[in-house]
Amino acid sequence: MENEKLVFLIMGMALVTYIPRIAPAIFFSKKAMPELLNQWLQYVPSSIIGALLLSSLFMKEGSLHLAVSNTILLSAIPTVIFAYITKSPVFTVIIGVAIASALQAFL
Amino acid sequence: MRSFLKPGVLSGLKRSIPILLGYIPVAIAFAILALNAGFSPLLTIFMSATVFAGASQFIAVELLSNGIDYGIILVTTLVVNLRHLLMSFYISNHLQHWRWRDIYIFCFGLTDEAFALHSSRIAQGELLKIEAMTINIVGYGTWIFGTILGVLIGPLLMGNQAIALDFALPAMFIVLLVLIADSIKKLAVAIIAGCVAIVINLTGFGQWSVLLATVFVATIGLGIDRWKTKS
Secondary structure, rough: OOOOHHHHHHHHHHHHHHHHHHHHHHHOOOOOOHHHHHHHOOHHHHHHHHHHHHHHEEEEOOOOOOOOOOHHHHHHHHHHHHHHHHHHHHHHHHHHHHHHHHHHHOO | HHHHOOOOOHHHHOOOHHHHHHHHHHHHHHHHHHOOOOHHHHHHHHHHHHOOHHHHHHHHHHHOOOOOHHHHHHHHHHHHOHHHHHHHHHOOOOOOEEEEEEHHHHHHHHOOHHHHHHHHHHOOOOOHHHHHHHHHHHHHHHHHHHHHHHHHHHHHOOOOOOOOHHHHHHHHHHHHHHHHOOHHHHHHHHHHHHHHHHHHHHHOOOHHHHHHHHHHHHHHHHHHHHHHHOO
């Protein structure tokens, strides 16, 4: 593979990754946000995390994965309960990974 | 020990544990994929150190091994990363008193997982600068460390899948969502956004799914709020 050209491609990728992460912060971090935008923004975290989470639970390689073999989805059910009871990220993740490992071994 | 560390470092380290567990296997998998596609070990590590975006790194290597044009790869990377506009936009509200230098460093590490951790902190009160910086730095360090590990002994490690670390990040998103969505309305927003994202994924526009689902659902949420206050 032509390494030199690849270095430029990678640097270009770094740039188009960094720009969306930094540009809004440059424009808005030192300004007061209009009230309407603030109201809109309050839904952004739940929405982003919901979109990322449900896609990772229900999808595999671009299609729906609804089967007993989807141990990720199965593990999510007890993990939700643990999350509600403990509200502890570290504890929930450790229990969740343990459940997923067990399901993977037995199913 | 505690007195040597600035307050916030320890809590940042503790909150980073899920990212630590989740990033290492993904970084190892990326390294193996890149080496198989003909990347040199050095270029593989260089990519993780400069791009620091899991999904786009996988897609780029995939496209490269299919002989796709560099221009298309760059556009695809940009589209995949457009969702970070929303994250940076949301977080920018909480960076008012930060120095510019810190903002530039912090935003480099604003991955999906770091964003989820920061928004759960904001839901509990306010972003703590040192804790937030620690989380991003641990994430970045873990990503590079995992890539190096993958380059060195990747094939050896891939055989061992007894521990389902691929569930570490979904489990983290679950618990952070429980912490963030503290009202029925926010929970509904999360579930509807998830469904919309899945539908967009199924229509073949997966790269746009998170961005479009969020803009769509947040706008509807705002619309309902406005309509309620008027009536």
